[in-house]
Amino acid sequence: MFEEASEVFDNMFKSSFPLTLTFIVFLPAVLILVSPLPADAAHEFTVYRMQQYDLQGQNYGSRNAILNTEARTMEAEVLSRRCVMMRLADFSYEKYQKALRQSAGAVVIILPKNMSTMPQDIVQQFMELEPELLATETIVPVYFALEDDELLSIYSQTQASSSSQGSSSAAEVLLHSATANGFQMVTSGAQSKAVSDWAITSLEGRLGGVGGEDLPTIVVVAHYDSFGVAPWLSYGADSNGSGVAMLLELARLFSRLYSHKRTHAGYNLLFFLSGGGKFNYQGTKRWLEDNLDHTESSLLQDNVAFVLCLDTLGNGDNLYLHVSKPPKEGSPQHTLLKELQTVAADQYPEVKFSMVHKKINLADDTLAWEHERFGIRRLPAFTLSHLESHRSATRNSIMDMRSVSSSLDGAGEATAGPHVDLKKLSRNTKLIAEALARVIYNLTEKGTNGDLEIFTEQMQVQEEQLASLVDWLTTQPRAAQLVDKDSAVVSTLEYYLGRYLKDVKRHFVRADKRDPEFVFYDQLKQTMNAYRVKPAIFDLLLALCIAAYLGLVYLAVQNFGFLYGILRRVTAPRVKQH
Structure with missing residues (x-):
């Protein structure tokens, strides 16, 4: 029986070797070669x-x-x-x-x-x-x-x-x-x-004073854009979501005072939300040029009492007034300095208030604080912040979120790290509002004590309002490259200003095409x-294995008779010897 099978098998390979080899040898090799490797x-x-x-x-x-x-x-x-x-x-x-x-x-x-x-x-x-x-x-x-x-x-x-x-x-x-x-x-x-013709948008609104045409103007400023190593992860909760929320709350409070004849003060109030603050305050720079160089009617061309910039005010028990030039005694800015000291000492003794003097260094690539833009144009200005130095890492970090336990795409609660403490933000807002009101209504000259509170009961600072503003500002990245003139951020800020202020306007700044001061990029x-x-070495080894396999099959076919003989000797039953 083995001899007959051997002859049949041998004749099959000799007579139809090409066809048999195709199905028995090459077909498995082809399947191995064309089968998809794990590359999904x-x-x-x-x-x-x-x-x-x-x-x-x-x-x-x-x-x-x-x-x-x-x-x-x-x-x-x-x-x-x-x-x-x-x-x-x-x-x-x-x-x-x-x-x-x-x-x-x-x-x-x-x-x-x-x-x-x-x-x-x-x-x-x-x-x-x-x-x-x-x-x-x-x-x-x-x-x-x-x-x-x-x-x-x-x-x-x-x-x-x-x-x-x-x-x-x-x-x-x-x-x-x-x-x-x-x-x-x-x-x-x-x-x-490069993104061509990108427009950085700034917003302004005002409250007109009463008592004459040549009224002094107080300007309150905050930049709304955020910054970090990655634009889409830059939420800017403290810097400068806290400053924006505070400006809007101050606009609400003083709009109520200015809506009544008995409390309508003899100061114009101008509120300005600037864009491009993290890019050397480009929005503020163009706004100053438009108001001081290219127009005949502007509140900035009249008597500016001072410019108060709000930057990073959502945490800490320190409050620093950053100035480029110490205010002269008897000036409105010196009066504000004294009122801030008085209110902090009498109403909020836990707050450590101090002034930080730093000259403007035009040799630096970027300005330290926003008030320096106004100082260059000889307008009295300063910045309020809970940060002592403009080099603080909090001002330009993707870690500046609503709270440190917040996910980078959601909200949460935390107790440490860079975050906004709503109670301290509310306290700082009331402190600044009280000091501003004392300047506007000349309460110091009228002999009032520092513990007199103006914003109480129905006129008090609303912590819930501040919370909703900070929450909304930190639900979306506000990097300047992502906030165009049609964005929801600009539209919503314009809506908030329109609720409390008059003559709300947009201001745009586009880079000069010949010598651009800033260029943004997409992707x-x-x-x-x-x-x-x-890895590539796997393909090489696979090819070697296939070649070895085919070589062994070829040798086995060519020497089938020899291999069959060995197989017969191994499998043949042993004959017992008597």
Whole structure:
């Protein structure tokens, strides 16, 4: 029986070898070659690109937006042309610079959605690093992503793969390279380009005084835009959501006073919400030019008592009055200084009020505070803030959220870190309102005590109103590149001003096309795909295995008789010897 089967099998290979070989040998090989490898999209997620802008001819941020390269972590020995992934907990400026020095193809920094999970020292360290990340332009695309379970799984697998590359055994590295899964990180957007004809919008409204035509004017200013290392993650709760909320509450309070004849004061009040504050106060600069250089009728051309700028007032028990020139005794600005001291001492003894004098340094690339824009035009101005220095990291950070435990796309509560304390914001609003009222109504000259309160009962500061304003301002990023003249932010602010003030107007500033002071770029938010792929060494080893398989099959067919003989001897029953 074995002999007959052998002859049949041998004749089959000899007579129809090409057809048989096709189905038995080449067909499995073809199936292996054409079968799809694990290269489907493993995960799709949103990424937020680092700032890219030009300011006064200087380039800042990441100059590239296209990403299509394999993922690695900092544990890998070779980072060249790789997408380097880092978690915020492991991030440092030294690691970031190492990736750039090794010509990394891109950098993706993974941020936790809930910042309360991060130690406060890590949050503070990152806030202080943000200006350094933007200080020098880089051609490497730098993105930020909010972590989720799938993204963390991708990071863990990539980290394990990157760590194995440091093995001492070349064989282990080769084997791991052949068996491990990698991830190809690809962005779906196009290359970034300059946004032409972008308009920064500012808003003004006024309350007219009574008692004559040449009335002194008090100007209250706050810039509404936010800033951070990534525009789409910049919510600016304290800087300067708190200042905007305070300005709107002051407008509400004084509009009620000015609506009654008995309390209609002899001062004009001008409220100004400026755009582009984080870009060297571009909105304020153009507004001053329009009012002082290109118009015949403007409250700024008349008697300006002083300009009060509100910046970062939502926390702390310190209150600083930043000035470029100390006010002269007897001047309205000196009167406000004294009234702030008096109200703080008599009504809010926990508040430590002081004045900080800093001259305007025109050699710096950017101005320190908004009042310096007015000081350059010789208008008496100062800034109120709970920050002692303009270099505070809170003013330009994506960590400046409603509260430190807030997710980067939601709200929450917290007790530490950069956040807005509504009770302290309400207290600071009332303190400033009381001091302003005492100046406007000359209460000091009338011999009133510092403990006299004007805004009480039905006229008191509404903490609920402040809370709703801060909550609304921090539900959306307000970076200047994202807030155009038709945005909901501008429309809503205009609506609020229109409820309390008269002659509400918009002012626009566009960059000069020949010599632009600022240039913004697009592609700041994109979709990234992480594709699961095998490394290139896997294709090489697979090809070698297929070639070896085909070679063995060919040798087996050519020497079938020999192999069959060996098989017969092995399987033949043994004959018992007597």
